[in-house]
Amino acid sequence: MKHAMKHAAFLAVLLLAGPALSETKVAPSWGPGADDAAFTRMLAASFKDKGIAKVDRLTQDETQAFCSDPEAAASPAAAERRRQIEAANMATVKWPSDGKWLGDWKEGEKIAQSGRGNTWTDKPGEPNGGNCYNCHQLSPTEISYGTIGPSLLQYGALRGRDEETMKAAWAKIYNAKSANACSNMPRAGHMGILGETQIKHLMALLFDPNSPVNSKSGPAQ
Amino acid sequence: MDRVSVGIAAFLAVSAAVATAAYAQQKDAAQEGIEAYREALQDGNPAELFELSGEELWKTPAGPKKASLEKCDLGLGPGVVKGAYAQLPRYFADTDRVQDLESRLLTCMETLQGKDPKPYVEASFTAPPKEEMIALAAYISGQSKDDPITVKPKHPKEQAMYDLGKRMFYYQGGPYDFACATCHGQEGTRIRLQDLPYIPGQKGAAAGWGSWPAYRVSSGQMWSMQWRLNDCFRQQRFPEPVYTSDATIALSMYMAANASGETMKTPGIKR
Numbered sequence: 270m271k272h273a274m275k276h277a278a279f280l281a282v283l284l285l286a287g288p289a290l291s292e293t294k295v296a297p298s299w300g301p302g303a304d305d306a307a308f309t310r311m312l313a314a315s316f317k318d319k320g321i322a323k324v325d326r327l328t329q330d331e332t333q334a335f336c337s338d339p340e341a342a343a344s345p346a347a348a349e350r351r352r353q354i355e356a357a358n359m360a361t362v363k364w365p366s367d368g369k370w371l372g373d374w375k376e377g378e379k380i381a382q383s384g385r386g387n388t389w390t391d392k393p394g395e396p397n398g399g400n401c402y403n404c405h406q407l408s409p410t411e412i413s414y415g416t417i418g419p420s421l422l423q424y425g426a427l428r429g430r431d432e433e434t435m436k437a438a439w440a441k442i443y444n445a446k447s448a449n450a451c452s453n454m455p456r457a458g459h460m461g462i463l464g465e466t467q468i469k470h471l472m473a474l475l476f477d478p479n480s481p482v483n484s485k486s487g488p489a490q
Numbered sequence: 491m492d493r494v495s496v497g498i499a500a501f502l503a504v505s506a507a508v509a510t511a512a513y514a515q516q517k518d519a520a521q522e523g524i525e526a527y528r529e530a531l532q533d534g535n536p537a538e539l540f541e542l543s544g545e546e547l548w549k550t551p552a553g554p555k556k557a558s559l560e561k562c563d564l565g566l567g568p569g570v571v572k573g574a575y576a577q578l579p580r581y582f583a584d585t586d587r588v589q590d591l592e593s594r595l596l597t598c599m600e601t602l603q604g605k606d607p608k609p610y611v612e613a614s615f616t617a618p619p620k621e622e623m624i625a626l627a628a629y630i631s632g633q634s635k636d637d638p639i640t641v642k643p644k645h646p647k648e649q650a651m652y653d654l655g656k657r658m659f660y661y662q663g664g665p666y667d668f669a670c671a672t673c674h675g676q677e678g679t680r681i682r683l684q685d686l687p688y689i690p691g692q693k694g695a696a697a698g699w700g701s702w703p704a705y706r707v708s709s710g711q712m713w714s715m716q717w718r719l720n721d722c723f724r725q726q727r728f729p730e731p732v733y734t735s736d737a738t739i740a741l742s743m744y745m746a747a748n749a750s751g752e753t754m755k756t757p758g759i760k761r
Contacts, residue, residue, distance in 0.1 A: 307650065308657055315737030316723075319730035326664040326729055333662040337669065387665050387727045400666075403681045415681040417673065446667075455666040462665060 320389035332358065336451035343451070351450040359447035361459045362440045370435045370472050377474030378481070380467050381407055387462065397462050399471055400455070407474065408481035417453055425476035426483040438475055442468050537628055537705040537757035540712045544629025547622055553603030562598035564591070564630065575634035576754045579743045581645040588651040590742045592716045593734035595626055611733045615717045620733075627703045627714040631756035639700055639754055641746040648743065651736075655744030658737055659689065664727040670741070672726075674698065695748030701758030708761055715742060 316324050329337065332354050336342050342351070383398025385391060401407060404418035428434045440447045443458030457463040463471070474480050548559045548571075564574035565582070579590040585597055596607040613619040643652045662669040673681060674689040688694030702715045713721075719738050723731050731738050 304650070304653075308654055311654055311658075311736045311740065312661075315732055315735035316729040317732055322664075322724075322727060322729045324729045326727065329661075329663055333667055336667070337657075337660050337662045339660060339671065339675070388724050389730055390724065413682045415679070415684075417676070417679045417681065417686075453672050455668075460665040460667075 321387070321391060321393050322389035332446050332450065339451065354450040355447055358444045358450075358456070358459070359440065361456075362443045362447060363458065363465070364436075364439065365465060365469065370439065370469065371476055372466060372469030372471075372473045374470070374473040374477040374480035374482075376467075377470035377472070378408065380463070380470055381474055382411075396467070399457065399463060399467070401471070404453070409484060410481060421475065421482060424482050425478070425480070430476050435472070435476065438472060439468065442471055535705055535757065535759045537632075537703070537712055537759065540625045540628035540703075540705070541632045541757065542629075544625035544627070547626055548629055553599065553605040555602065555604035557602045557604075559595070559598050559602060559626075561602055562595070564594055571630055571633045573634055573637050575631045575756065576637040577640050579641065579648075579651070579739055579746060581647050586647075588645075588647050588739060588743060590715065590734070590739045591627055591630060592623055592714060593739060595623060595630075596734060615713075615720065616711075620717075624703065624712050624714045624717070628712055628757045631703050631754070634754045635756055637754045639696065639746060639749045639752050641743070641750045643743065643747055651740050651743045652747050654736070655740035655742070658741050659744055666727045668726045668728075670722065670726070689745055690748060692748060692750075692752060695745050696752030699742070699745035699749045700752055701755045701760070703756060704758030704760045706760045712757070 312327050313324075316327060318324055335347075335350065335354055341347060380399040381401035384400045384403055385395070386397025386400075391397075402411060402414045404415040406414045406416075406420035406422055409422060424438075437448070441454070442463070444456045445452040445454035446456055455462060458465075458468055474482055477483070548562075551558050561568045563569075563582075563584075564571065565577055565580045566572075566574050575591055578594070579588050581588050582594065582597070587593075589597065596610055599605040599610070600607050610619045610623060615624075643649045659670045660675070662672075669675070670689065673679070673686050674694070676686075677688045677691070677694075679686050687697035689698050699715075702718050703713060704718075705712050716733055716738060719741060720731055720733075723729075
């Protein structure tokens with residue numbers, strides 16, 4: 270229910286983003302004659318609730334619907350729509366309530382290592398992991414990392430720690446679609462995957478000078 | 491079974507050696523280790539045990555009609571098993587549906603043997619009814635080993651199924667916004683150290699489609715394609731796909747047609 274409400278609120282934000290939204294609607298371009306009804310019927314008949322993973326997870330918000338046709342979403346004609354979606358996602362970002370950006374990088378490393386959470390075999394109420402190493406290189410000593418996302422080695426050391434840089438990283442973790450409408454990265458804060466404290470720990474992993482991410486001894490890329 | 495344990499021990503030894511290997515060589519070494527292990531098991535894939543029990547299930551009369559499955563039509567005519575798996579999924583006129591291997595087996599069990607498919611659909615993948623399905627899938631897939639994958643959607647329902655599969659592949663949903671394409675829509679990426687096949691391409695589709703069902707060394711289990719897809723959706727944070735539902739058949743059609751022309755390597759073996 271919480272999830273559904275979040276979607277509803279998000280849709281409202283999108284609708285407020287500007288009257289151009291309804292006019293520039295990109296049709297689901299799976300070629301002329303695309304049978305949306307058949308697809309909808311197939312989805313409805315093919316999935317069932319299991320554990321915490323209920324069928325309402327198949328209901329898309331506007332970002333998901335837009336990005337489910339990657340060719341149309343990436344086309345130059347959809348540039349304005351991408352900007353609107355990014356702005357609407359940016360509007361969901363909640364900044365740290367006490368104005369502090371950084372937590373404990375050691376806790377951040379644990380969260381980055383954990384790929385747990387939100388599957389039908391996960392129990393409700395247990396803290397979710399960040400899944401970070403699934404797609405990103407972070408600590409130079411962890412060799413089991415994925416490559417779907419860019420390497421984050423030396424993240425803070427390369428970028429510095431000014432307000433603007435912190436804000437950009439926070440927004441990226443909280444809602445990755447705020448910077449790139451169809452980023453492959455989950456919207457950790459917006460979707461309720463990670464809480465504020467967890468995000469601070471991950472920020473520390475990225476920015477703390479003592480974090481392994483910023484260590485000088487890492488192997489060359 | 492001894493050979494299996496020795497093989498697993500060898501695999502673990504390779505993995506341990508790999509863990510200490512230099513960082514830059516890690517990916518290649520791991521990959522080579524797994525490939526060397528697959529090679530070493532060429533004539534000792536534990537999937538063979540499942541093929542044998544599947545063959546027995548295929549040939550033994552069972553169900554209210556006390557019939558075997560030997561007259562089952564898998565697309566090449568009643569009783570023809572050789573090469574049938576390499577041409578699935580396909581349209582079947584008697585059911586007026588596009589079917590993959592496992593949904594077709596359910597049809598044959600119902601029509602020939604008089605069995606109720608429901609318990610087979612509803613059982614968990616580790617329960618006896620699914621063990622039957624997986625053994626049958628292992629046997630039948632083995633009869634297409636080294637055959638060219640030949641799935642070219644021609645019938646309008648096959649073409650429609652392919653399109654539905656393509657849309658399913660790119661359909662984002664759930665709390666993580668994941669689609670199949672999130673992981674399998676780019677060339678040359680990996681999760682942790684696991685290489686991800688690029689399903690829209692022929693080689694990647696063959697890597698994803700053409701080696702299932704497969705024996706999984708890490709879990710000591712034989713997995714059918716339906717089980718493989720089920721676990722993909724779990725990791726995608728989607729709700730559970732119904733066994734042999736159209737979404738799973740559509741995705742199978744998308745993969746199989748993309749892989750068409752490549753070689754079937756079934757039953758496979760995975761780390």
